[in-house]
Amino acid sequence: MPTLYGNTTGLSPNATKLLERIYRRKVPLHVIATPELIRALAEASHETGRQVGALVHRSGEIDYVIVGDATRLMLPDIGRLRAAQGRFRALRLVHTHLWNEPLTRDDFVDLVRLRLDLVAAIQLNPGGEPRTLHYAYNTPARETAPDDDAPAEHLPYTAVGPVLIGRVDVDFGGLMQALEDEFNKHSRTRSVTGKDGRALLVHVSEKTKHGALARAEESLRELAELAATAGVEVADNVLQLRERIDARHVMGKGKLDEVLLRAAELDVETLVFDRNLTPSQASAIAKHTDLKVIDRTQLILDIFAQRAESRDGKLQVELAQLKYALPRLAQKDDSLSRLTGGIGGRGPGETKLEIGRRRAKERVSFLEDQLKRLSRQREQRRRRRTRQRVPVVSIVGYTNAGKSTLLNTLTGAEVLAEDKLFATLDPRSRRLRFPEEREVVLTDTVGFIRELPPDLFAAFRATFEEAADADLLLHVVDASDPARDQHIETTEALLTELDLIKLPRILVFNKVDRVDREEARWLQQGSPGAVLLSATQRETAHPLLLRIAEHLKSRWEEAALVPTYVAAADDELADDGDHGASGDGDQAPHEDPVLHGDGDGDAPWSEATEEGTSLTTLAELGARPRRTVLRI
Ligand SMILES: Nc1nc2c(ncn2[C@@H]2O[C@H](COP(=O)(O)OP(=O)(O)OP(=O)(O)O)[C@@H](O)[C@H]2O)c(=O)[nH]1
Numbered sequence: 065m066p067t068l069y070g071n072t073t074g075l076s077p078n079a080t081k082l083l084e085r086i087y088r089r090k091v092p093l094h095v096i097a098t099p100e101l102i103r104a105l106a107e108a109s110h111e112t113g114r115q116v117g118a119l120v121h122r123s124g125e126i127d128y129v130i131v132g133d134a135t136r137l138m139l140p141d142i143g144r145l146r147a148a149q150g151r152f153r154a155l156r157l158v159h160t161h162l163w164n165e166p167l168t169r170d171d172f173v174d175l176v177r178l179r180l181d182l183v184a185a186i187q188l189n190p191g192g193e194p195r196t197l198h199y200a201y202n203t204p205a206r207e208t209a210p211d212d213d214a215p216a217e218h219l220p221y222t223a224v225g226p227v228l229i230g231r232v233d234v235d236f237g238g239l240m241q242a243l244e245d246e247f248n249k250h251s252r253t254r255s256v257t258g259k260d261g262r263a264l265l266v267h268v269s270e271k272t273k274h275g276a277l278a279r280a281e282e283s284l285r286e287l288a289e290l291a292a293t294a295g296v297e298v299a300d301n302v303l304q305l306r307e308r309i310d311a312r313h314v315m316g317k318g319k320l321d322e323v324l325l326r327a328a329e330l331d332v333e334t335l336v337f338d339r340n341l342t343p344s345q346a347s348a349i350a351k352h353t354d355l356k357v358i359d360r361t362q363l364i365l366d367i368f369a370q371r372a373e374s375r376d377g378k379l380q381v382e383l384a385q386l387k388y389a390l391p392r393l394a395q396k397d398d399s400l401s402r403l404t405g406g407i408g409g410r411g412p413g414e415t416k417l418e419i420g421r422r423r424a425k426e427r428v429s430f431l432e433d434q435l436k437r438l439s440r441q442r443e444q445r446r447r448r449r450t451r452q453r454v455p456v457v458s459i460v461g462y463t464n465a466g467k468s469t470l471l472n473t474l475t476g477a478e479v480l481a482e483d484k485l486f487a488t489l490d491p492r493s494r495r496l497r498f499p500e501e502r503e504v505v506l507t508d509t510v511g512f513i514r515e516l517p518p519d520l521f522a523a524f525r526a527t528f529e530e531a532a533d534a535d536l537l538l539h540v541v542d543a544s545d546p547a548r549d550q551h552i553e554t555t556e557a558l559l560t561e562l563d564l565i566k567l568p569r570i571l572v573f574n575k576v577d578r579v580d581r582e583e584a585r586w587l588q589q590g591s592p593g594a595v596l597l598s599a600t601q602r603e604t605a606h607p608l609l610l611r612i613a614e615h616l617k618s619r620w621e622e623a624a625l626v627p628t629y630v631a632a633a634d635d636e637l638a639d640d641g642d643h644g645a646s647g648d649g650d651q652a653p654h655e656d657p658v659l660h661g662d663g664d665g666d667a668p669w670s671e672a673t674e675e676g677t678s679l680t681t682l683a684e685l686g687a688r689p690r691r692t693v694l695r696i
C-alpha cells in the first residue's frame with residue numbers, strides 16, 4: 065500500500081484512491097510533468113479541496129505523494145542533502161494551487177532549502193481544470209563585478225510563468241544538465257579568501273534596552289573579527305532585534321527562511337550565530353536550513369584549537385571542546401556530523417572530535433587528571449619562585465589590546481603579537497631586570513572576551529593561576545577601540561570572577577598613537593591613575609616602568625633582595641600622563657637596549673633562567689635622569 069504524506073486526515077475513500085493512484089504515473093526525463101500526472105493531481109485536488117503534490121524522481125518514479133491544505137503543502141522530511149549525490153536532490157515537486165496563485169515564498173524556500181531540481185505549481189480553474197503552470201529552478205549565485213551596475217540583489221533561483229498547460233515546452237533533462245554544468249563551473253571559478261569557506265553572520269537579540277541596535281552592531285563587528293581570525297570569509301551579516309528570542313529557532317520562521325534564501329544567494333554553507341545556541345536550537349536550525357550552524361562558543365573554541373601550542377593549552381582546549389560537544393552528542397541527530405571537520409569541528413592537534421559519547425566521557429576524565437597533574441607541577445614551580453621572592457607582574461586585558469606587544473617591548477622578548485583575536489593562548493613569562501638587581505617576572509595572559517564560553521573559562525582559569533600570585537596587574541586597554549569602555553567592564557568583571565580584582569592594578573591605555581591629543585587628555589582626566597602609552601614605541605613605556613618600580617618598592621624592600629630602593633619624586637609619577645601619545649621633549653635619548661629580559665625558552669610556565677641579563681641603572685631608563693634619585 066503506497067504511503068500518502070502530509071495532511072491525510074479525514075480523506076474520503078474516493079480521495080484516497082485517487083491519491084494512491086498517482087503513484088502509478090511515470091514521468092520521462094524530457095518533461096517537467098506528463099499531462100496524465102497533471103490531470104491526476106488536479107483531480108485529486110478538486111476532490112479533496114486541498115493542494116496535492118508529487119515529488120518526482122529523475123528515474124521517472126513518483127517517490128512521494130503529498131496532501132496539503134487549501135493554501136500550502138508541507139513536504140515530508142526527505143533526508144539530508146549532503147547524503148545525496150551532486151548539487152540537486154534529483155527530485156522535482158509538481159503540485160496544485162487552488163486559487164490561481166503563482167509560486168509562493170514557501171515554494172521558493174523548499175526549492176532552495178531542499179535543493180530540489182525544480183518546483184512547479186499548477187493553477188486550477190474553479191472547475192478544477194488545470195490552466196497554467198509556474199515553475200522555478202535553482203541558479204548559481206552570481207559574482208558581482210565591482211563595476212557591475214546591476215542591482216546587488218540576486219535571487220538564487222529563476223522563476224518562469226504563467227505558461228498555458230498545453231504550451232509548456234521544457235526539455236527538463238537538458239535543463240538539469242545545463243544547470244549542473246553551470247553550478248560546477250561556478251564553484252570552480254569562485255574565489256574564496258577564507259580558508260574555511262564563507263559564512264553568513266547572524267545576530268538576533270531582544271530589543272529590550274535603549275541602544276540595542278548599536279550594541280548589536282558592535283557585537284557583529286567583533287564576531288566578524290573572530291570569524292576572520294578563525295579563517296572564515298564573512299559574506300554578509302543578518303541582524304534582527306525581536307521582542308523575544310524564539311525558543312526553537314532563535315528567530316521567527318519567516319526570518320529564518322530569509323536567512324536561508326540569502327545564504328543560497330551568497331552561496332555560503334555556514335551560519336555563524338552571534339550568540340550561544342542550545343543544542344536543540346543548533347540542531348533545529350541546521351535541520352531547517354540544511355546549512356552548517358556554528359555558534360559563538362564554537363567559533364572561539366575553534367580559534368583556541370587552532371592556536372594552542374603547549375601541551376597544557378591543547379589539553380585544555382580539547383577538554384572544553386568535549387564538554388561543549390557532549391550534550392550535542394546526546395542529541396543523536398545527524399546534524400552532529402556537521403560538528404566534525406572544518407570550522408567548528410577542529411580538535412587541537414590531530415585529535416579527532418568524531419568520538420562516541422562513552423569515549424568522550426572517558427577522555428574528559430583523562431584530560432582532567434592530566435590537567436590536575438600539570439597544575440600541581442606549576443604550583444610547585446610557583447612556590448619555588450615565591451621562595452625566591454621575585455615579584456610577579458601580570459599583564460591582563462581584552463583580546464588584541466596589545467598585551468604581548470607590551471611584554472615584548474618591555475623585555476625585548478619575541479612573543480607572537482598579531483592583529484588577531486587570541487593571538488596568545490600559551491602565555492609566556494619573561495624576566496625583567498630593574499636597576500640594582502631588582503627584578504620582576506612579567507607574565508602575559510590569554511585575552512578576555514565578552515561572554516567567554518563557560519567551559520573555556522573553566523579550562524583557562526588555570527592560565528590565570530600565575531596571575532593569582534601576582535604582586536601587580538597591568539590592565540592593558542586598547543584606547544583606540546570604540547568599545548573601549550565595554551572592554552574595561554568585561555575585563556573587570558572577569559577579574560572579579562577570577563578573584564584577581566583585589567590585587568593592585570595599573571590601568572594602561574595602550575595604542576595612544578591612534579587617538580588624538582584631545583582624547584588622550586580626556587582619558588587621563590577620566591582615570592588619573594592610568595598610564596598612557598604605545599606599546600609599539602618603547603620610549604613611551606618609561607612612565608609605566610616608573611610606576612611599576614614605585615608599586616614594587618616595598619615588595620623589593622621586604623624581600624631584601626637588594627639594599628637599595630627607588631625613590632622617584634612624587635611629581636614625576638603624578639604627571640605621567642602627558643608622556644603618552646607624543647613623548648616628552650625633555651626625555652633623554654636612551655641607549656638600546658634599555659632593559660634586558662631573558663626568556664623562559666619555549667616552555668610556558670617554566671621558570672625564568674638567570675643567564676643573559678644585564679643591569680641598567682634607573683637613569684638609563686631614560687625617563688628623567690635629572691630628577692631620579694637613587695639612594696643606597
Ligand atoms: N598602533 C598600535 N598598535 C599596537 C600597539 N600595541 C599593539 N598594537 C597592535 O595591536 C595588535 C594586537 O597586539 P597583541 O600584542 O597581539 O595583543 P594581545 O593583547 O596580546 O592580544 P591577544 O593575545 O590576542 O589577547 C597587534 O597588531 C599589535 O601590533 C600600539 O601601541 N599602537
Ligand SMILES: [Mg+2]
Pocket residue numbers: 467468469480481486487488508
Ligand atoms: Mg597576546
